[in-house]
Amino acid sequence: MKKTILYLLLFSLMAACSKDSYIMENDQVVVTTSGQDANPHTRLTVISDGIIKVEASATREFDTEKSLIATENYKKVDYDVEENDSEVIIKTAKLIVKVSKADGTVSYFDLDNQPIIAEKANGRSFEPITVDNTNGYTLRQQFDSPEDEALYGLGQHQADEINYKGKNEELFQYNTKVSIPFIVSTKKYGILWDNYSLTRFGDPRPYSNINTLKLYNKAEKAGGLTATYHDTKTNNTCIERDEEEIDYENLTTISKFPDCVDFNNAKITWEGYIEGNEEGLHRFLCYYAGYTKLWIDGELQFYKWRTAWNPSVAKFSVNLKPGEKKHIKLEWIPDGGVSYMGLKVLTPVDEENQKDLSFYSEMGQDIRYYFVYGDNMDEVISQYRTITGKAQVMPKWSMGFWQSRERYKTQEELLDVLHEFRDRHIPLDNIVLDWSYWPETKWGSHDFDLNRFPDAKAMVDEVHDNNAQIMISVWPKFYLETEHFKEFDENGWMYRTAIEDSVKDWIGSGYYGSFYDAYSEDARKLFWKQINNKLYTKGFDAWWLDATEPDVLSNASLEYRKDLMNPTALGPSTKYFNAFALMNAKGIYEGQRALENDERVFILTRSGFAGIQKYGAVTWSGDIGTRWEDMKAQISAGINFAMSGLPYWTMDIGGFCVEKRYERAQEGSEDLNEWRELNTRWFQFGAFAPLFRVHGQYPYREIFNIAPEDHPAYKSILKYNKLRYSLMPYIYSLAGWTYTKDYTIMRGLAMDFTDDAKVYNIGDQFMFGPSIMVAPVYEYKARKRDVYLPASKGWYNGNTGQFLEGGQKIIADAPYEDMPMFIKAGSILPFGPEIEYTTQKPADPITLVVYTGDDATFEIYEDEGTNYNYENGAFTEIPLTWSEAEKTLTIGARKGEFEGMLKDRTFRVVFASKANGVSLYDEKADYKEVKYDGTEQKVIME
Structure with missing residues (x-):
């Protein structure tokens, strides 16, 4: 039934609708569930054929606050709505979405009615929370996600993890840690969790102190690990005692550090035995600065260093069970200055639950997320930007x-x-x-x-x-005595806690100051006004x-x-x-x-x-x-x-x-x-x-x-x-x-080789654009490294031009001066002339290296380089197409125009093949020259 007909029927019958039915409000589908105490309302908004906005309310009212991340500027899309005894069903040109009348859970299917992902039964939770007289909920949403998928995203974290399937990540902002509540799956869907509070992906529990486990000292006496505080300068041990926590994680807990040893000369070890209270995989997180080593049963789990003032994290897992002790030793050399250390653990959960896709957030009004679906992972990310906004073309000099x-x-x-x-x-x-x-x-x-x-x-x-x-x-920081601080403060736009608590920074003997409240629109305008007047006017x-x-x-x-940035506007x-x-x-x-x-x-x-x-x-x-x-x-x-x-x-x-x-x-x-x-x-x-x-x-x-x-x-x-x-x-x-195209430049291998499951857990190789696979060398004195060549029509060694078959693991040469790089067969790589800055000369001539072996396409994009005229269409695209069957490169007719563009230019075409290897450094050899005036040209490989 088309939604236009539904409007007429539903609005006339709305008063008679039962609690198990649904209504249409402002082009949104609202399902009232029978389990009124649990999830009285679920609201779905069809943003596009592949985007569904889902809101779940713990009350009969939905949050009216405008999203900070969504543009909410969408075109209306046609879709169908129908119902049966148990479900309300929404159909778009790409999706079938089913909402349970019993509990409001949402399931997603493709047009063949094959499942994509589904909210877990009883997978929503709302726990009331009140902060600063503001009421809200601690929220969680779980999904039964496919067993054989891989998951990526969540921002930028430092534990060297690539595939988040079955893993946990705490999402908060920290120097070196950038948290983005978006996940994309190899099953060609994504979920954008619209919440701004502390969030956890996976297990919703925080890590616990290690006294959650049974602890024993070096002599196997129960109670704690043997902690030894040693002064390396005097070669004296000032304290040896049993400790049931390793928690020097922050400025609060570091105050417990013994004052008998100076951080500049300290070496601390914790040694003993750990035993689980239950059987299963225990996940550990070590928060470290300085030089840190950790062993389990004599096996080194990691050896890492971070500067004293800026800790990082290491993760490792251990199978523990009652009645079985495992030896543990943690060695910490703070390496000068106040330093930080902590060891925490997550006890086991059912591994099936661990594999669920789950988002938990400390505070919000409603559960609010966007489900996005596409034909490939690029389309999923494009849908994400439909929700959150397009990326701009960065100025050419910035590249x-x-x-x-x-x-x-x-x-x-x-x-x-x-x-x-x-x-x-x-x-x-x-x-x-x-x-x-x-x-x-x-x-x-x-x-x-x-x-x-x-x-x-x-x-x-x-x-x-x-x-x-x-x-x-x-x-965004201002010292107390500056005029800029006073401008903000007199309007209530400074965070005051640092001032009231007399927090000094690290400059000289320390100065008082704080940050402005960027959540205030007027404060943001003032911030821009200040830097515009003082800096931008200088050029x-x-x-x-x-x-x-x-x-x-x-x-x-x-x-x-939280106190230091509270309250926000x-x-x-x-x-x-x-x-x-x-x-x-x-x-x-x-x-x-x-x-x-x-x-x-x-x-x-x-x-x-x-x-x-x-x-x-x-x-x-x-x-x-x-x-x-x-x-x-x-x-x-x-x-x-x-x-x-x-x-x-x-x-x-x-x-x-x-x-x-x-x-x-x-x-x-x-x-x-x-x-x-x-x-x-x-x-x-x-x-x-x-x-x-x-x-x-x-x-x-x-x-x-x-x-x-x-x-x-x-x-x-x-x-x-x-x-x-x-x-x-x-x-x-x-x-x-x-x-x-809403393109992604730095690409996980799963984006371009989704059908090759062998790439899912590869986190040390990536595609740079559609053609170049990069395999960095990250070990001292390594002159070779393992590289997996994804299943494809083949690869060319970027350093030598040698052709290699896809779908195999190789040991790649990595001499000091070269990093392993490979070009996918079926690629067209454009090279420009040698330049010392991006505006030195036009890109003419351009050498086009066609790496044969499969069909290929590429579009050369050009614009004015520094302004926003491209938003109004002032850019050009030159389509390039290689036909493997016809052995022909087609340089297509130019599309678009902009002021100052090259109307006539020269292309030099080089063909790479199994018999004619071409490296990234000899692309100008044996070329065919083509004069191009914007009309289509064809070049045949001989």
Whole structure:
């Protein structure tokens, strides 16, 4: 029955509808369930043929609050509604959705009535919660998800996990941790959970202290593990005692640390035995800083390091059962300064329940989520952006190389580095001015310390005169005595807890300050007004929005972090905990776009949330460590972030926080050798991240500060920098596709090879666009690595051109200067001329390398590079098609136009085959030249 007919019938009969029926309200289907005390109402909104918005209310009223992440600007779509004795059924052009009249649970089916996923019976829960006199619910929704699926997304986390099927992840914002409540399945569906509070995917329980288990000391006496606090400087043990907790996780719990040993000289071990109270898989989480090793029954679970002030997490699992003890030893060397350590555990749950797809949130009014479905994972992500907003095309210069360090302390330092790049002819498009350019006592003033930056406008002009852009760091933080603080505070737009609690920061002897409330629309406008007046008018090109978790006080407990940002303009921070970065970016984006200059907004932000892509934002992975394990973790972190629907991501190539051994490494030392190799390998990987950016603490990260010109590190870094620039026609086309096709640049293998289940758990390889598979090297002195070539028509070794069959695991060569890369058979790769910055010359000629073996398509995207005219159609696409059967490349007729475009250009066509291998470095050999005037041209392979 068509919905137009339903309106006439239902509205005339509404008064007579029983509680087991449904009604239509504002083009929404509302099902009133028979179990009134449990779930009286379920409301479904058909957003598109593949998107269903689901709301479940614990009362007879639905939440009227507008979503922070959804655009809510959708076109109406036709669908059918019918019912039987037990279900209300909605049919779209892609989906069949069934809602139980008994309990309101929703099940999803394809058009052949085959199940996709279903809400679990009794899988909803509403537990009342009141915070700051605001009533709400602690919410949970469980789904019976397919056994053979793989799940990706959830943002960017640091435990080196790729497939979240059967796993747990706590979603909150933290330096190096970016939480996005979206999951995408290899079954071609996704779920976007619309909630902003602390959220848990998987097991809804928080990790518990290890005294949940039976603990024994070294002598096997029950009660606790043997804790030994040793001073390495005096070689004395100051305390040895039994402890039933390992909980030095935050500023609150670290106060319990014994004062008989200094962190700078401490070595602490916990040793003994653990025993389960029940049989099953126990999941552990270790929160660590400093050097940390953990063994179970003598087997090393991990060995990791993080700088003292910025902990990370490690996960591992152990099967335990009553009556069986397992030996445990945890060794911790804090490595200077106040440091952090914690060991927590989740006791077993039924493994079938563990495999459920589940979202739990601390506070909300209703359960609200979006189910999205498509023909492939790209379409699912496109549907996600239909809900949350399109990504923009980033300015062309942003796709080039970025040089940064923590930090350029003077105007002269920054300009000297820029000139050195230009003198050495090292490609560069952007240089970054990090924090603390202001007078020490004026954080938040956006003023420059004139002793170090005597003329910021002249500095910016000189950067521009040298064909580069400059990005500047802006924090949402303000010292108490600044005029900007007072402007916010007099309107009630400052978080006051840090001031009232006399919280000092770490600069000098410490200063008082706090963050502004980005949830207030007027506060956001003021924030933009201040940085516009003080910074944008000087010509800065891009914004680095740091500490946007918000990190008011590093290493505070989660509860105190809520206090430090409470209340928000929208309500309790408990309810809005995760969305600060989204609101902060929104203010900058809307402020800059309101100007008349039409320059593309570019924001780099340390935290993010669902929908932030529509605000011209890129997220980076925070202050990660300079360790091989940290480098490896960035691969899966970047993949999952991209598969969370946000196409632009980057990291600190080389890592941010530096081990002391690297800080003092001398020429010829093994530490310096390793430092150079680590940076080389990370740079190779970083050249194929969506954004290509170096940053970190001392030692300096400029190529010429890492190694001399004749060193293999220098040679490889320069080689990959130049390769990035030669691929600019390919890379900028991918950036264009993020807008025209809702494309994902950094791609988990499951996106392109969904039918090959062998790729589901591969987190150390990825596709860079449709053609190039990247396999970073993340072990010191490794000169080979295992690579899986997904099932396909074959692969070409990017370094040698050798053809290899798909569907096999190989041991790939990885000499110091080269990272394994493979080009999919059935690819067209466009290369441009050698350039040192993206606007140096037009992309002419373009070399098209056709990697034969399968049909292929590609569209070269071009636009004006820096403005938003593309939103009004001012861009071109040149379609490229390779027919394997006809051995013919078709360069199609150009679509579209823009001011300044090349109307006539030259293409050089190279054919790669099994017999004629072509690497990424010899693409100009044996080409056929084609003059192109925008009309279709055909090139036949001989």
